[in-house]
Amino acid sequence: MKKPDRRSVLSAAAALSALPVSALAAPKQPVVQPVTTASAPSLAPRERILFDFDWRFALGHAADVNRDFGFGRDQKTYAKQGNGQVAEPSTADFDDHLWQPVDLPHDWAVGLPFARNDYFIPPQNPEDGDPGAGHGYKAIGRRFPENSIGWYRKGFELQPGDADRVLTLEFDGVFRDSLVILNGYVLTRHESGYTPFSVDITNYINPQGPNILLVRVDASLGEGWFYEGAGIYRHVWLVKTDKVHVPQWGLCVRGETSGAISLEATLKNASASPRAVDLVTDIYDREGRAVASVTSTAQLDAYGESQVSQASHLAAPKLWSLDDPHLYTARCEIREAGKTLDVSTVRFGLRDIRFDAKEGFFLNGKWLKLRGANNHEDHAGVGTGVPDALHHWRVKQLKDMGANIWRCAHNMPNEAILEACDELGMLVIDETRLMTATPEGLSQLATLIHRDRNHPSVILWSIGNEETAQQGTERGLKIALDMRRLIKSLDPTRPITAAMNHYQGQGLTPALDVMGFNYHESSIEPFRKLYPDMPIVGTETASAVSTRGEYVRDEVKGYVRAYDLDAPSYALTASAWWSLYDAKPYLAGGLVWTGFDYRGEPTPFNRWPEISSHFGILDTCGFPKDIYYYYKSWWQSAPVLHLLPHWNWTGSEGKTIDVWAYSNLDKVELFLNKRSLGVQSVPKDGHVQWSVPFTPGELVAYGFKGDKVVMKTARRTAGPATRLSITSDRAGLRTDGQDVALIRAELFDAQGTALPTADNLIHFSLSGPARIAGVGNGNPTSLEADKASSRHLFNGLAQAVVRARRGSVGAPVIVTATTDGVPAARLTLTSLPG
Incomplete structure (x- = not known):
């Protein structure tokens, strides 16, 4: 066997994610334990084993067969199956010890260097964007063949009895164009970077082991115009299932708020004999009753396959709502002569949705203004390889702000997002990537509906986003009608929309149930x-731009102001769009572009070295910008009083500074060094502001409800740093290899005032069953590495993403941060059961 070139492997290792309907939350299916009855089989009737651990990774090469581990050499890639000719790593004796050990989820692109891509022609209109900037200037794509192919390798053993079962690998998402090879057999190729897929490996296993799983991923081409990552x-x-089982997404539950439940189950028989079986479905409430x-x-x-329909009724139904997102669980058991063959579970919620052209949107019969945000799926430090716990955290940040709807832009989302929305009470617009009626396009759309139709959070299917070539054409309508027919055949309960930025009322409009306006x-x-009607x-609304902690536009540094003043020519500021939508009850609501900053599309400058957007209400770390508190003021009922900017303007004494307050209280009074600067009434959907000559000291704002002060906030001029602080979003970390904690670092002076402009380099380290998965600071022009253990503060803040390892409960995780001139900071996270 030819060994891989040592230099290429070392390089790879060094280089381094009106409709009554009850939707049903998709199953969280852990390993199912054996049924404890006398007739129970020795094996669990169904096992769903997380296959995220103990992979090896190496970069291949898109243009050099020898550096691509022999893939395609001598044009024999598909000539013989199962004999190791597919690629050198498919053989059991391949030496992969120089490959990088990785756990999933994994995005190799986030660890690549930045590249300026000077070969791109600058756009005539800066708002059109530089393609290099659009993808975050990462050194990946056709210009970088040495970085655009990734190989994943995993060896595994099976259990006695597995040879008599059906074994399937389920991939939730691989970006993109993946080839799955098991024991030398090419099992499937899947091009889409966003749709999940499965592979039946029953015929290709080595029951006595070892089994070698190989996945080749080609990210040379993208599918969007934003950062998309690369890898599994x-x-x-x-x-692992019996020959008779429920296939993937084979359960569909629909219900009504009255408690009426209908369930359809697909039962599959992979054996050579006809089978007579019972399907026993038990429904449990949130408390497990x-x-x-x-x-x-x-x-x-x-x-063969058979469809089984069941009907039931809940005597005292509990509805799924934003404030009380009650979830039921249906447990479906297939039995044959008293023996349990398969057990499959699914969560669902009872709720009713209705869109009305004159009155807006109703949830469970109650009027509700939709207030939310669009979101891509990358985060500082980890790129698109976002762990489930971090997806949950991100949904909660917007929920806490007062948002009630999340649009998946512009592709089938990670199912962890939908599960978080189900659990937290957040509505969802679920969107397919391709607006086309080709077999591939309809297949992707069908996958979206099959997987997601059981989530109560999903209230709209979106068939496309800003499809400028067809949204206003007759051809576009034909395509949309084919897509509509497919959706309604699979899920007749939810309405269909498309996000259109032109030609509303023309083209594909008749295929829609709800018109989606992007701006205009x-x-x-x-x-x-x-x-x-x-x-x-x-x-999509707003597209206002701001940089966290910056209050002066800086064309050279590529920063915009954090005041609500800047938006592209096609867009509106936060207050402008929201006051318009809020004033019109017939508008169901709107979703801001975007909830979080994301890599790529760095409007308004679109040039090197900007690597992420300015659109977010929160930055790439999830640190709130000032505009977060504008939305929090008007999107939820708890009192809010937020003052901006900071009060560190050394060298600008006497210069007039615009001071704003975001609040939902009746009025605000501002003081500078105990001298009143006046009281202002807060306009609905607006803010209050003063022009204040800078004098070091303290700005204090008092918020009034009627004539009573109910809130106070302050901005103080910070002195020299004396203390480094690190805090965590959680006190404990589950030792399951998947949980994450977000560590926030900032500096304080002797009086406890945060330093709002600090840019110190922070070094992170830890001990215990965890690792630093990545770092960030929200700076849209930072070219620092995400896969590192140190990061500069940006306007006072930096973040480390700490990911759990699989370890023993009880061993604490101790995180330490250091910087020059102040004592080290430490915190301890408790290790919890996985």
């Missing part, structure tokens, strides 16, 4: 005259 950036599962049960019989042909607010009233939602 979502979970992989090994699923049994609330309903139903049993049906089914006849399954050899190698002046077209809303003309559209209503053409389609008075079609509801409207603002699928």
Whole structure:
């Protein structure tokens, strides 16, 4: 066997994610334990094993077969199956000790260097963007063949009895164009970077071991115009079932707020004999109490499938709502002559949704203004390889701000996002990546519907985003109608929308149930005259830009002001769009572009070295910008009083500084060094402001409800740093290899005032069953490495993403941060059961 070139492998290692409907939350299926009855089989009826650990990774090469581990050499890649000719790493004796050990989710692109991409022609219109900037200036793509192919390798053993079962690998998401090879057999190729896929490996296993799983990933081409990452950036599962089982996404539950439940189950028989089975479904409430049960019989042909329909009723139904997102669980058990063959579970919630062209949106019969944000799926430090716990944290940040809806932009999301939305009470617009009726496009759309139709959070299917070539054309309508027919055949309960930035009322409009407006607010009233009975939602609004902690526009550094003053020519500021949508009850609501800053599309400058957007309400670390508190003021009911900017303007004494307050209180009074600067009434959906000559000291704002002070906030001129602080979003870390803690670092002076402009280099280290998965600071022009253990503060803040290792409970995780001139900071996280 030819050994891999040592230099290329070392380089790879060094280089381094009106509709009554009850939707049903997708199953969280841990390993199912054996049924404890006398007739129970020796093996668990179903095992779903997380396959994220103990992989090896290396970069291949898109243009050099020898540096791509022999893949395609002598044109024999597909000539013989199972004999190791596919690629050198597919053989059991391949030496992969120089490959990088990785756990999933994993994004190799985030660890690549930045590249200026000078070969791109600068756009005539700066708002059109530089393609290099659009993808975050990472050195990946056709110009970088040495960075655009990734190889993943994993060896595994099976259990006695597995040879008599059906074994399936489920890939939640691989970006992109992946080839799955097991024991030398090429099992499948999957091009989409966003849709999950599965592979039946039953015929290709070595029951006595070892088994060598190889995944080749080609990220040379992208699918979007934003940073997309590269690699196996979502979970992989090994699923073991009986020959008779429920296939992936084979359960669909629909219900009504009355408590009526209908369940459809697909039963598959992978054996050579007909089978007569019972399907026993038990429904449990959130507390685990049994609330309903139903049993049906089914006849399954050899190698056949059968659809089984069941109906039940919940006597005292608890509805899924934003404030109380109650989830039920349906447990479906297949039995044959009393023996349990398979157990599959799924969560669901009862709720009713209705869009009305004159009155807006209703949830469970109650009017609700939709207030939310669009989001891509990358985060500082980890890129697109976002662990589930971090997805949950990100959803909660917007929920705490007062948002109630999340749009998946612009692709099928990680299912962890939908699970978080189900659990926290957040509505979802679920969007397919390709607006096309080709077989591939419809296949991707069908996958979206099958997987996600059981989530109560999902209220709209979106068939496209700003499809400028077809959204206003007859051809576009034909495509949209084909997509509509497919959606309605799979899920007739939810309405369909498309996010259109032109031609509302033309082209594909008749295929929609709800019109999605991307900006172009002046077209809303003309559209209503053409389609008075079609509801409207603002699928993209605002696109206002701001840089956290910056209050002066700096063209050289590439920063914009954190005041609500700047937006591209097609867009509106936060207060401008929200006051418009809030004033019109017939508008169902709107979603800001975007909730979080994301890599790529660095509007308004679109040039080197900007590597991330300025659109976010929070930055790439999830640190809130000032505008977060504008939305928090008007999107939820708790009192808010937020003062900006900071009060560190040394060298600008006497210069007039604009001071703003975001609040939902009646009025605000501002003091500078105990001298009143006046009281101002807070306008609805607005803010208050003063022009204040800078004098070091203290700005204090008092918020009034009527004539009573109910809140106070202050900005103080900070002195020299005396203390480094690190805090965590959680006190404990589950030792499951998946949990994450977000560590926030900042400096304080002797009086406890944070230093708002500090840029010290912070070094992170830790001990215990965890590792530093990445670092960030929210700086949209920083070219520092994400895969590192140190990071400069940006306007006073930096973040480390700490990811759990699999370890013994009880061993604490101790995080330490250091910087020059002040004592080290430490915190301890408790290790919790996985």
